[in-house]
Amino acid sequence: QVQLQQSGPGLVKPSQTLSLTCAISGDNVSNNSTAWNWIRQSPSRGLEWLGRTYYRSKWYNDYAISVKSRITINPDTSKNQFSLHLNSVTPEDTAVYYCARGPGGRFDWWGQGTLVTVSS
Amino acid sequence: DIVMTQSPDSLAVSLGERATINCKSSQSVLYSSNNKNYLTWYQQKPGQPPKVLIYWASTRESGVPDRFSGSGSGTDFTLTISSLQAEDVAVYYCQQYYSTPFTFGPGTKVDIK
Numbered sequence: 001q002v003q004l005q006q007s008g009p010g011l012v013k014p015s016q017t018l019s020l021t022c023a024i025s026g027d028n029v030s031n032n033s034t035a036w037n038w039i040r041q042s043p044s045r046g047l048e049w050l051g052r053t054y055y056r057s058k059w060y061n062d063y064a065i066s067v068k069s070r071i072t073i074n075p076d077t078s079k080n081q082f083s084l085h086l087n088s089v090t091p092e093d094t095a096v097y098y099c100a101r102g103p104g105g106r107f108d109w110w111g112q113g114t115l116v117t118v119s120s
Numbered sequence: 121d122i123v124m125t126q127s128p129d130s131l132a133v134s135l136g137e138r139a140t141i142n143c144k145s146s147q148s149v150l151y152s153s154n155n156k157n158y159l160t161w162y163q164q165k166p167g168q169p170p171k172v173l174i175y176w177a178s179t180r181e182s183g184v185p186d187r188f189s190g191s192g193s194g195t196d197f198t199l200t201i202s203s204l205q206a207e208d209v210a211v212y213y214c215q216q217y218y219s220t221p222f223t224f225g226p227g228t229k230v231d232i233k
Contacts, residue, residue, distance in 0.1 A: 037222075047170070047213060047224035064221040065121075098169050105217025106160040108181075110169035 002026040004099050004111035012093075012118050018086040022099030022111050029075045029082055030055045034103040038073060038084045041113075042095035052102060053082055089118045122146050122216050124225035132233040139201040141228045143214035148194045151218065158218035161190055161199045163210045164227075170213060174199065206232065 008020035022036070029036060035054035041047050051063035053073045063071050072085045086093060097114050100107035123146040133139045149158045157177035162170035172181045174190035177197055187202045201208055209232060214225040 046226050047215070049220075049222040049224070062220045066221075100169075102217075102222075105158065105220075105222050106172065106175045106215070107162075107170070108172050110171075113169055 002101055002109040004101065004109055006097070006099055006111040006114045008114055008116075010115055010117060012089055012116060013120050014090055014118055015088055018084070018089050018093060018097075018116055018118070020084045020097055020099070020114055020116070021081055022083070023079070023081040024101075025080075027101065027109075029053075029080050030077055032056055034101055035105075036073075036075065036082045037100045037102045037107060039098045039100055039107065040093075040095040041098070044092075045095070048095075050084070050086075091118050094118045121221055122149065122219060122223050124214055124216060124223050126212075126214060126225035126228050128228060129226070130229040130231065132231045133201075133204045134233045135206065136203050137233075139204050139208070139230055141199045141212050141214075141230075143192075143197040143199070143225050145195045145197075145216055145218075149216045149218035150194050157193050157197070158216055159190075159192075159197050160215045160217065161188075162213045162215065163208075164213065165210045173212075201230070204230070204232070 003025045005023045012018045035052045037052040038050040070087050075082045099111040101109040125144045127142045159177040161174040164170040178190045189200050191198050211227045211229050213227050
């Protein structure tokens, strides 16, 4: 059984960087048959896929165009986890953020979710 | 981007009755080389992340009750709950994984009448 445990602050000031971590158990971040994703959910935007990192002999990333200039998703093989960094946040980035495992793009295991509020 | 739409926005069904949710994609999510539809259905209950019910448009995830079924191909898909139970009250989403950015429908809320 795969478990994804999210950690990170629930409050971020405008213009600062939102950073979350997703620790993996029951699988490996370097698994070359899956991918590791960040997804957010808000009343205004619904469920929105933000991006992913995955290993296929080397590391790759894909990002949604809506956040591409502000987002970085990094794997950490030493800790078997991956992270999300979203910079220059505004109140529109307020949402519940999820990490999720995604073999082929369907998300079969999810983290518990982190409500991140962007406010001064 | 592939835009996903769902209908209805919400529905109320009597216990034991059938519930039907429709999902439409703005372009086909059928991959011709393997004849698979890259479409997943999720169930989300309050305070929980979404849970996979159906993938490849019609393959039931392990452990999902057989009252849930998926059908359709190309751009038009349906999730059917054959006999609604109290524990099925939730919001249901479709999602395409044919191409990035992966996109979700807006959701359909299912309640008991």
